[in-house]
Amino acid sequence: MSASLPAETETLRDDIRSFVETEVRPIAGQYDRTGTYPAGLLATMAERGWTGLTIDEDDGGAGRTLLDLTVLIEELSAAMMPLASVLALNLGVARVVEAYGSDAQRERYVPEMASFETVGALGFSEAGAGSDKSGIGTEANREGDGWILSGSKRWVTNFPEADVVLTYARTGSPEEWPRGVSAFLVPTEAFEVERTWDTLGARSVETTAVSLDDACVGADALVGDPGEAVVQRGRLHNGVNIPARAVGIARAALADARDHVQGREQWGDPLADKQGVQWRLAEMAGRVDAARLLTRRAARRADAGTDVARAAPMAKVRATEAAVSNANDAMQLLGGVGYTTEAEVERYLRDARLLTIAGGPNAVHRDKLAAAVLDGA
Numbered sequence: 001m002s003a004s005l006p007a008e009t010e011t012l013r014d015d016i017r018s019f020v021e022t023e024v025r026p027i028a029g030q031y032d033r034t035g036t037y038p039a040g041l042l043a044t045m046a047e048r049g050w051t052g053l054t055i056d057e058d059d060g061g062a063g064r065t066l067l068d069l070t071v072l073i074e075e076l077s078a079a080m081m082p083l084a085s086v087l088a089l090n091l092g093v094a095r096v097v098e099a100y101g102s103d104a105q106r107e108r109y110v111p112e113m114a115s116f117e118t119v120g121a122l123g124f125s126e127a128g129a130g131s132d133k134s135g136i137g138t139e140a141n142r143e144g145d146g147w148i149l150s151g152s153k154r155w156v157t158n159f160p161e162a163d164v165v166l167t168y169a170r171t172g173s174p175e176e177w178p179r180g181v182s183a184f185l186v187p188t189e190a191f192e193v194e195r196t197w198d199t200l201g202a203r204s205v206e207t208t209a210v211s212l213d214d215a216c217v218g219a220d221a222l223v224g225d226p227g228e229a230v231v232q233r234g235r236l237h238n239g240v241n242i243p244a245r246a247v248g249i250a251r252a253a254l255a256d257a258r259d260h261v262q263g264r265e266q267w268g269d270p271l272a273d274k275q276g277v278q279w280r281l282a283e284m285a286g287r288v289d290a291a292r293l294l295t296r297r298a299a300r301r302a303d304a305g306t307d308v309a310r311a312a313p314m315a316k317v318r319a320t321e322a323a324v325s326n327a328n329d330a331m332q333l334l335g336g337v338g339y340t341t342e343a344e345v346e347r348y349l350r351d352a353r354l355l356t357i358a359g360g361p362n363a364v365h366r367d368k369l370a371a372a373v374l375d376g377a
Contacts, residue, residue, distance in 0.1 A: 009068050016050070016075040028080035031204040032347050037161060038083050038204055042116055051087055052094070052114025059098055060111030066237060066299040070244035074292070077248025078255075081351040082205040084248070086158050088241035093120030093166045096183065100224030100232050109164070109185065121162035123153035123186070123210070131364050133168075133230065134177040138212065140169035140184060146218045149184065152194065152211040159208040160196075162188050167212070172227045183229035184222055190215040201350030237302035239312060242359040243295040243319030249352045250291055250323040253330040254284045256345055260334050277333065284329055287322035294318050309372040313365035320362060323352035 005013065024041060031038060045051050054069050055061020069091070076084035094113035097105055097120075112118035129135040138151025149169050156165060164185045172180025191210040199207060224232050258281060261271035271277050298311040327349035331338035338345045356362045 005067075005071070009065075009071055012064070012068055013071045013075060015048075016072055019044070019048070020075050020079045024076065024083065025079040028083075029341065029344055029347060031080065032082075033203075033341060035203050035206075037206075038080065038086070039161075041080075041083055042086060045087065046116035051090065051116040052111075054091055055094055055098060055110060055114040059106060059114065061094075061114040065303045066240055067296060067303055070240055070247075070295050070299045073241050073244035074248040074251070074295075077245040078252040079248075080204070081245050081249060081355075082202040084241070084245050085202065086161075086205055088238070088245075089122055089157055090116065090120050092236075092238040092241075093122060093164075095236050095238060096166060096233060097185070097223055099236060100183075102220070104220060105185070105223060118164065119158065119162045120185075121156050121159050121165045121188070123156050123165040123167035125155045126151070126153055131361055133181075134174065136168060136170050136181055138167065138169040140171050140182060143216070146216055147184065147221065149186065149190075149212045149215045149217065152209065153191075154209040155207055156210050157207040158205050159188060159191075159193070159210060160206050164188065165191065165210075166223065168229055176227065178230040178234075179227045181230050182222060182226050183224055183233070184217055186212070186215065186217055186221060190217070199354075201347070201352075201354050237298075237308060237312065239316065239359050240295060240299045240302060242355055243291065243298070243315040246319035246323035246352065246355045247288065247292045247295055249348050249355075250284070250288045250319070250326040253323070253326040253345055253348045253352075254281070254288055256343065256348075257281060257284065257326075257330040257333045271333070280329055280333065284326045287326055291315070291319035291322040307377060309375070310369060310377040313369040313372070316359065316365045317362045317369065320352070320355040323355060324349070327352045 049062045050072055052061035053064045053072055054066060057063040073084045073088060090113055094110050098110045109118060113120055126137055128137055140147045140149045164187055167184045167186045168181050169184060170180060171182040191212055194209040194211055196206050196208045261277050264271045294315040298308055298315040301308045301311050327345055330345040331349060334343055334345055337343050
């Protein structure tokens with residue numbers, strides 16, 4: 001696998017990096033401390049076509065690859081991971097509608113999701129369906145030409161700013177799993193907010209628990225084939241955004257640690273002259289490079305339509321754990337100031353910790369990786 005990027009991807013990376021350095025990094029810490037939603041930044045990103053990066057041009061997007069997406073997500077996450085998560089979540093919903101929705105759904109929703117005029121959120125997890133989604137209890141029952149949905153969803157990130165929730169509900173028996181579950185586009189006003197969590201990290205984007213009580217939707221709310229939503233979702237490989245977020249955090253932690261030890265003197269010399277410090281930086285750099293290579297390998301394989309049974313979980317586990325380790329090491333190298341909000345590394349650590357859980361905890365991905373290895377992948 002080539003480690004180099006196509007020329008057009010390098011141009012994209014440079015454009016995003018310039019935007020991040022001038023417009024995102026200066027305010028990221030303040031937005032985290034105040035819990036401010038990055039609406040203005042998202043609007044600017046929409047104007048530049050990034051919110052529809054992987055949507056086909058015919059559907060109003062930029063028609064770029066998952067590899068391009070990992071570059072976009074890494075650059076954003078190196079300054080403000082929640083900004084990347086909002087973009088990735090909306091894109092993930094849009095790609096499901098684009099891939100499996102009706103012509104009318106694609107025409108109605110996808111261009112507006114690409115331009116961020118309509119924002120999608122994901123309603124998949126539940127209190128009884130976390131890592132194991134086979135426990136989905138939300139039900140959708142036919143009534144006339146439409147459907148009646150009842151149940152609850154949790155970890156619906158960005159719900160307050162969303163317009164529709166891609167909601168997964170049981171339309172068959174549990175014994176059919178992974179079939180028997182269908183996806184519906186449900187307007188946010190159909191839900192009742194049960195609670196909003198006060199989270200450790202990612203504080204500029206809210207995550208909620210919501211419920212549906214005999215909510216009526218039309219037949220045109222069903223996305224894809226009845227009972228096939230989970231199977232169809234698994235073919236899209238949107239999950240590469242999570243390791244890409246982790247690469248960005250790991251890289252930022254390394255950069256902050258390097259800058260600190262080069263400018264900080266103890267016992268008459270810069271900390272960077274100490275062998276123990278040098279070795280720690282070397283280990284951090286190795287984690288960044290390995291995480292990035294694994295993430296881009298998974299994206300390239302997905303773009304090529306080849307099997308990612310081994311590549312995807314390996315990238316998820318290695319990259320997210322690299323982010324946590326690098327943020328932790330950076331905090332140690334910065335000393336006392338690293339434990340305060342004067343430095344960014346405490347935010348990196350809080351945000352990185354989410355990524356070992358989001359998209360399925362790493363223990364589950366280790367199981368998937370082991371299964372792929374045993375199958376000869």
